[in-house]
Amino acid sequence: MPARITREDVQRMTADGAVLIDTLPEGEYAEEHIAGAVNIPVKKLDRQATAHLAKDAPLIVYCYDAD
Amino acid sequence: MHDYVGGKADWAVHGLPLEGRTAGRRRAIDVARKDVRTCGPRERLGDVRERVRTAGHEMCIVVNEREIVLGRLRRKEWDGDPEAAVEDVMELGPPTERPDPFLHEVDERLRKVGSLLLTWYGSEEDGGRLVGVLFREDVERVLAENERLPGGSGLSA
Numbered sequence: 001m002p003a004r005i006t007r008e009d010v011q012r013m014t015a016d017g018a019v020l021i022d023t024l025p026e027g028e029y030a031e032e033h034i035a036g037a038v039n040i041p042v043k044k045l046d047r048q049a050t051a052h053l054a055k056d057a058p059l060i061v062y063c064y065d066a067d
Numbered sequence: 068m069h070d071y072v073g074g075k076a077d078w079a080v081h082g083l084p085l086e087g088r089t090a091g092r093r094r095a096i097d098v099a100r101k102d103v104r105t106c107g108p109r110e111r112l113g114d115v116r117e118r119v120r121t122a123g124h125e126m127c128i129v130v131n132e133r134e135i136v137l138g139r140l141r142r143k144e145w146d147g148d149p150e151a152a153v154e155d156v157m158e159l160g161p162p163t164e165r166p167d168p169f170l171h172e173v174d175e176r177l178r179k180v181g182s183l184l185l186t187w188y189g190s191e192e193d194g195g196r197l198v199g200v201l202f203r204e205d206v207e208r209v210l211a212e213n214e215r216l217p218g219g220s221g222l223s224a
Contacts, residue, residue: 002070007081010071024075032092034075035084060069065076065167066188 002061010034010060018058021045034062076167080187080198095173096166098209099185099199105130106153108137113149115140126200128184129157134196136163136186166198170206177203 005013014020020037022029029039040049042063050059071077079085080096104127106115119127119140129138138157147156164173166185177183182202186195 002068004072005069007071007073007077007083009069010078011083013069018069020071022075030087031089032075032079032085032087034078035086037086058069060071062071062074062078065074066072 005060010062013058013060017054018060019053021050021053021059021061023061023063028064037062076165080166092169093209094166095164095168095170095183095185095201095206096199098170098205099166099201100205101199103128103197103200105134105197106140107131108152108154108157110153111149112140112144112147112151112153112156115153116145116149126182128161128197128200129153130197136161136184136195136197139184163195164201170210173201174206174210177201177206 010018010020014036020034022033022037022039023042023045024033024039025041026039029037033039038053045061053059075085079094082096085091104119104122104124106118106127106129108129108131115127119125125142127140128136129140130136138154138159139161140153140157144156144158162176162180162183163186164176164183166187173183182200184197185199185201187198188195
């Protein structure tokens, strides 16, 4: 179960090298995403999909909102 | 793995940077007035009226101690007994909206109601916390300005 974090946590962690993953569909990512985020749609999100990301960096996932 | 539960909407509502083909389109929160006057439900109407009008405002949003919207005072309510408690005269259930829709998504509703109280639940709050008030004239002005731009397509608004 991923740990729930806040906006402030995201800002702090990405400044320290965490990788931000937008899990929305590719089209939505192309339209608009959080600056610096990479796109891995939730249906493709698994260990293999994240294997190319920085190995020791914390990973942060997000979608549109909390609902 | 960490989960930013507030997501893109929370990020956008707080004015943080976004990228992409349509990044920069204005949302309700971008045009909302933030300098709204608020009061508590147990305050005396006469005191609130004096305070709000002295500040040059005509509307006051009634909130609890956590800034959760309870009601609204407008012209009609100001005519009530100055000794009355705000909660006894306030307009209940004023129209509210999330702060993250794009302007064209709230334009039609605004034409009907004139103004919308923007409330945000975020990820921790247990009620709709007031973050601004959106007025029809402000949205129409921004949309009209955008249409006048070369190639105006509504995308930037």
